[in-house]
Amino acid sequence: MSSSLRIHPEEVRQQIQRLREWRAEWAERLRTAQWLGIALIETVHAVPGRGFQTENKAQARHLGRVEGQVELLARTLEQALARLEDAFQEAARLLQEPILSATMGTLPTAAVAASFEEAYAFIRKWEGGYGHDPHDRGGPTNMGITQATYDDYRRRHGLPPQEVARITPAEAEAIYREFWEQSGAGRLPRPLGLVHMDTAVNMGPGRAQQFLQEVQQRNPGTPEAAVEAYLDLRLNRYLELARDPSQRRFLAGWLNRLQDLSGHAVSPEFQRAFREKILNRLTEDPEFTPTRDFLVRLWAPQGGRNP
Numbered sequence: 001m002s003s004s005l006r007i008h009p010e011e012v013r014q015q016i017q018r019l020r021e022w023r024a025e026w027a028e029r030l031r032t033a034q035w036l037g038i039a040l041i042e043t044v045h046a047v048p049g050r051g052f053q054t055e056n057k058a059q060a061r062h063l064g065r066v067e068g069q070v071e072l073l074a075r076t077l078e079q080a081l082a083r084l085e086d087a088f089q090e091a092a093r094l095l096q097e098p099i100l101s102a103t104m105g106t107l108p109t110a111a112v113a114a115s116f117e118e119a120y121a122f123i124r125k126w127e128g129g130y131g132h133d134p135h136d137r138g139g140p141t142n143m144g145i146t147q148a149t150y151d152d153y154r155r156r157h158g159l160p161p162q163e164v165a166r167i168t169p170a171e172a173e174a175i176y177r178e179f180w181e182q183s184g185a186g187r188l189p190r191p192l193g194l195v196h197m198d199t200a201v202n203m204g205p206g207r208a209q210q211f212l213q214e215v216q217q218r219n220p221g222t223p224e225a226a227v228e229a230y231l232d233l234r235l236n237r238y239l240e241l242a243r244d245p246s247q248r249r250f251l252a253g254w255l256n257r258l259q260d261l262s263g264h265a266v267s268p269e270f271q272r273a274f275r276e277k278i279l280n281r282l283t284e285d286p287e288f289t290p291t292r293d294f295l296v297r298l299w300a301p302q303g304g305r306n307p
Contacts, residue, residue, distance in 0.1 A: 115190070116180045119197040122264055123176060126257050127201070130165045140164050143172040144201055150175070176201070183208055191227045191265045198261055199234055202254075207237070227265055231274060234258060239281060242288070251291045255282075256298065275299055 127144025
């Protein structure tokens, strides 16, 4: 059986190398084209060459985003390759052994552990730029990082304090990597590790650890059951917070992120079932009717969003 699960790491490494070569090649092509174009225009018209350079800033920014996506894909493939052979051997072993019940205080295992790159991509999707809503108890944030967290990070690295509005993408990723290590998300099976990391970011490491311990105590039989139990705890907490009228304005955003996480971590079928659970819970309290009506419209298939 294990022979049928064999992979070819060298082929994967070659694909990763091609990605890196592609990024460098097209970056060089753009720089060469810009240099030649500017030189040609300045030769004929002198000053307007600056205009050409300005007009091409948008293309340069686009290339930068593409470069970042290629680099993320390459790093994710490298991390996956490092684990893949062991994962397939573990899968083969599990298929040959009888299914055992989970014991007290443990979680169901999976062949592939959670990935920081996957978790970070999801977090970046939901954490925007700088914001300072007076109703947000977290205070000023940027890229999902609060001022207090940023102050602590810079202090520990011997850097002077500054406003979180000035945080760099590199600093944000470094802080999230610290969250990843401190939360233990990378030691959890993939579906649960992703949910645990996003919860640590969205609700704080302490709350995430509390949820994880409660899930462990429930003895879920499968990774999917563990994720559902975890998401249920997070849903309950959001509804509890939203009973405060000053926090209710955030409820729709919280729940929309939660339902997106449910599909990203498990499957579209799981996501559809979890959406129904969210809407049913909102139906139980008339105070949440406006939120429920908004989410029904948002998640409607004909709206072209979240089919």
